[in-house]
Amino acid sequence: MGKTIRKSTMEALGLGTVSAIFNNGKLPVSLEEMVDKVFGDKNNRGAMVISGAGGIVGAGKVMQFASRLMDYNVPIIALDLPGAPDGIAKQYKGLQASFGADGANNIMKNIIKLNYDGQTLPQSLKQYNPKFLLEAIPERLELKKAHYALFKKEYPEIHIWSVTSGFPSKELGVGIAHPAFPHEINKVFEIVEDSTSAQTHLLWAMGLIPMQVSDDWSFVLDVFFCGLLQASIQFCNRTNTPYWKADKYIRQILGPNPFRAHDVIGAKGANFLTWSCLYHLGKEYGALFEPTGELTERKDSGQNWYPANHFRPLVNWQLDEEESEELKSIVYGALIQMTTIMLHEKRTDLSTMTAIGELCAQFTNGIPAFIRKIGSQQALEYVNKYHQLVPKAAQTTWYPETLQNLNTPEWQQLYVNAEHDGTHGFITISRESYNYDVNEELNRAIDWLHSEGIKKVVLTSDFHFSTQMVGADTTEFFVAVNDSHIGEKISSDWSKTARRFYHEFETSIGFVNGKRCMGGMLELMMHCQYLIAPDYVKFAMPEVTLPVIPGMEGCHWVLRKTNTDNHSKMLEMLLHGQQINARQALGFLVDSSGTMNDCLAMTKNILENGDTALPKRKIIENAIPHIASEIEKIKWSENPQILSAQKEIAGCVIASCSATADEALQIQAKVSAQFMSGQLFRKGKIGIEYDKFSKN
């Protein structure tokens, strides 16, 4: 009988559980299948129409769908008014960068630009047999409704989604797929529909991230991001802090730069959208959301938030302790109050809410994760303090009781879920980068499986939010820059968690289902007794390029599992940072690869038959001899900075391989932590990022 710590987010999409994927040996739906379902079979293929295709959202979505549906012969009709600016041509450079010139040309070939007058549809549209309309026209309710009526009249069977950023589905009369910025690359869509449609499954099968949310004014992302801007303006208004400076502090405490983001997106459009979202929320929920005068002014003028170049700031602005507390109270207080409203309305589950904040609003930690970290009492105190500072916000009803019990599995397992079928356990990670929360949740998930008597486990990403495993969340190490003891503790704690997969289960399999697995995430996965990945998965240890020193045993763990002949391949990965695919990594890093279905089948086979299915590679517990001489054979970089990083990593490899496995954990943690207090780290990408982040 299957059991889960909490409900899997895939289940909300009607796609079943992760354990079902492994037990069935296949994904719940395939792209071929969903394309046939949505657009008709290949002999009778219909088209996708994106209206308002010249705009920022429309053009981005044209790119996203065109590149993913290119191989399936689905024409992408880009529909807009004749005078609309051409947002599609602007995307060509990005396409070239991602797909090369030929790939970009092929994608563009499948995009058919059509004009219409807003009143009637072009006759030529008929020949393409439109099946699916993604509407991205301006945010005017009556305009949108007339637009749908026009399509419904001509194509009664067409499925219509709006990308609206504010109107509920019940107002529009169609489903909603609300996308996140930047539209050409952000995979997240907040979906509003009565029941899960084939179109939603199509998105999932395309590798996009549909998330089910309820039908309310505005969306989770917009409440967070527009709410953040609202609170930030309130802070600036009270304290005169210039927007550029508030941005810097908000980035430190939360992650995003709300003001710069508006300028970068294009102040005119972004200010309007934010205003529109807050205006409608204000009408629905009251003063908490009512747009400030400053936003209204910028909505009308399209003026940027940051000063013009000729007025680059002259007077610096350091917040003192009292001002910093005020900023936290206003920003945190507002977001927590807004979160309680969304929780009360059950807009979506906590994991989804967390993921939307991180993947779309650029929060370092999603708001539920933040609330969990500070606890209910502190969260409520922030809201109360916010109401003292901005009294009108208190006029809007909020729901403190939604924060009363943070010990439920839903609150405790925001990023890591676990399921089992009675025999086999499945731990899934929905966060792309490893951080403190993931580490804690992983430990709880392992403990839970133990308590359920599960001895065989698959560690994988969640087949939903996490489409790749990019490594450790480097911002987690910023606290360690000035104190290597903290860094050492983080590294050793994380390594100990990773080792639990090697030591505490009869069988453990790391299964990579996203497109890449790198750095800290790869270090975690390599601790499983088996590592399995489809051929297309890319692996890399890019630390040398940043530079940092791998802190979760990447410098010795695989070398202890691999025969001497293969050492050079792992050393190449460590010292050059280049990507290799799963097939290339077979034998030293990866234990089995093939198609997705091959990999699922092999995983099932190992779970059921253990060593008989595939011999397990054990680590050498003693020191590994000759590693220094093997390193000597590696070609060193001519770039002085890379060379220095190579030498440091090589030193760590030698030190950790020359010790026993037990000793190596602490050695590597120490070397990794100490590196971050050095000059080489500070001159690198993460060091520079740290300086930008921490200096005011």
Add this chain to the structure above:
Amino acid sequence: MKQVKSLAQEARIPYGTWGASYFPAWQSSPLAEVNIGQFAGEAMARILSKRKVSTSHLDYLMIGSTVPWHFKFWNATVVANCMGRRIPGFHVEQACATGLQTVVLAAMQVQSGASEAVGVLTFDRTSDSPASVFPERRAYRRTEVISDVWDNFGFDPSTEHAMITSAGNVARKHKIERKEIDELTAYRYQQYFEGKEKGFLDKVAMPLEILNVQGKSMGIINEDVGVRKISLDSLRAMRDLDTCVTSGTQTHAADGMATLLVTTADKAKEISTKPEINISFVAKTEVRVLPSSMPEAPALAVKKLLIQTGLTMDDMVVVKDHNPFAVNDAVFSKVMNYDWKKMNNNGSPLVWGHPQGPTLTRVIIEALEEAVELGGGYVLVFGCAAGDVGIASIFKVN
């Protein structure tokens, strides 16, 4: 306290809603390299922030400056933008009288009912000067290029004399002796450093960090850079540039800004850090004296103001002036029969410098702070201005 009818009964200066940058001398600070209008706007926002006053209270901005700055054409509106508010306003300019004149005009703006809260923001950069090019058909060169600050200080077109000449003229006329001037100057320095040591300056001026275009710090301006203690002996050793004028007994070029708010009585109570303190406007006057006699003008303005109000020097709890020359104070003392030791406590422009636009604003702020320390009373603020003008005003602190 005698009761006198106020020139702007509705207007108040909310206590504590003021401040200034320090005034670095000459080119001794990053301020010598910045757009001073932009700096002033940004600094005003920061100062008010520290005073817990949101600029959202302001509905009007009066700026006062005398030296052209980049984008000056856009007047108060561009400075307001740099402060973070799109509010209207205008620019006031009356040489060294600018600071006082702007404050009085702000009071009239409130009195007229046109505004509820007016920001007064005065600033200048006299350590350096833009060069202006004028087509001038009557000049033999046909085109005149002047350094706006120094060429004007050196030549009053109405009298054809330099500013410094007027100080010499007045010293001779009133038979002022060099000995008194040196002693007076030494005393003014002593007053400044006594005020500084007891922390008085902290109530007036605020440290500000200046950024370059890359956003990197160019330094923090946290004192009147270049102002050093000076001994009577060293003052005595200086050579005369004109009668009773040496490099030590006159002020020096400086850069900076000063700001205060003028509001309705209700608004003052709402935003003041000490709403129980009531600061109102009593009277203001101006005179113009004989050609090239500028340092004499303030004394005559004060004389006129006292007649106008019926008040006497004995009614004043604080007396403070803009004294670009020590001669100003000596002449004032003689004309008004008032001991110069009783005035200019905690500092004066003779010592902390002369950025022009904000000079008298800082004098007002210092005078009002001193009056509050002393428990209130009438405050006399006065000074001279280019063109042989004297300006004087009385405030009342309850």
